[in-house]
Amino acid sequence: MQTPSGQPVDVTSSTRLVVLVSGAGSNLAALLAAHTDPAYGARVVGVVADRPGIRALELAQEAGIPTAVVSLKDFPDRAVWDEALTEAVAVFSPDLVVLAGFMKLVGAPFLARFGGRMLNAHPALLPSFPGAHGVRDALAYGVKVTGCSLIVVDEGVDSGPIVAQVAVPVEDDDDEASLHERIKVAERALLVDVVGRAAREGLVVEGRRTRFGR
Numbered sequence: 001m002q003t004p005s006g007q008p009v010d011v012t013s014s015t016r017l018v019v020l021v022s023g024a025g026s027n028l029a030a031l032l033a034a035h036t037d038p039a040y041g042a043r044v045v046g047v048v049a050d051r052p053g054i055r056a057l058e059l060a061q062e063a064g065i066p067t068a069v070v071s072l073k074d075f076p077d078r079a080v081w082d083e084a085l086t087e088a089v090a091v092f093s094p095d096l097v098v099l100a101g102f103m104k105l106v107g108a109p110f111l112a113r114f115g116g117r118m119l120n121a122h123p124a125l126l127p128s129f130p131g132a133h134g135v136r137d138a139l140a141y142g143v144k145v146t147g148c149s150l151i152v153v154d155e156g157v158d159s160g161p162i163v164a165q166v167a168v169p170v171e172d173d174d175d176e177a178s179l180h181e182r183i184k185v186a187e188r189a190l191l192v193d194v195v196g197r198a199a200r201e202g203l204v205v206e207g208r209r210t211r212f213g214r
């Protein structure tokens with residue numbers, strides 16, 4: 001992966017991950033299970049949330065990972081919040097930032113600092129059904145196959161280059177909850193695989209195309 005200035009990011013055996021969360025943290029839990037293996041190639045060095053009192057923060061604390069909470073409501077406006085979020089993440093000196101169920105868009109200061117080395121998990125097959133309700137929207141549309149996507153974050157809403165995707169069939173009796181649970185099983189495996197490969201092998205982004213390697 002590259003810094004905004006085009007310098008390759010040092011993805012070594014100790015790639016430093018910061019994970020941004022907003023909820024249950026099942027994706028974070030999968031990364032925490034993987035990172036205990038030194039061969040995985042990456043380790044979670046910090047967890048940053050946009051709200052207190054969520055299970056994801058408990059999971060981090062149980063694993064002994066430092067956490068920070070940067071709530072939008074504690075700041076006068078979104079720009080100031082974004083600066084604070086950027087600083088909270090920068091404290092951990094990440095090589096790679098993973099948005100794992102983080103339900104806020106990051107702004108220009110955050111992208112300027114971490115752009116090109118930030119991955120987001122989305123529970124739909126992008127570019128279909130971007131936004132906060134990807135599972136609900138896919139179900140309402142009536143698709144027979146949906147899934148999950150791992151993308152490089154850019155300034156748009158789930159619009160960045162796609163790194164990997166997995167398809168998940170929609171069953172006749174699915175509701176949003178049952179479909180999302182099945183997608184999340186695939187999403188956790190995909191996230192762990194992609195983050196590990198990006199750490200061990202590197203990730204090249206050329207326009208909209210991505211590939212593992214250096």
Ligand code: GRF
Pocket residue numbers: 022023024025026027028056100101102121122123184187
């Ligand atoms: C994931 O499906 C993610 O893609 C979506 O919200 C869910 C978060 O799950 N944005 P968790 O907090 O990791 O359990």
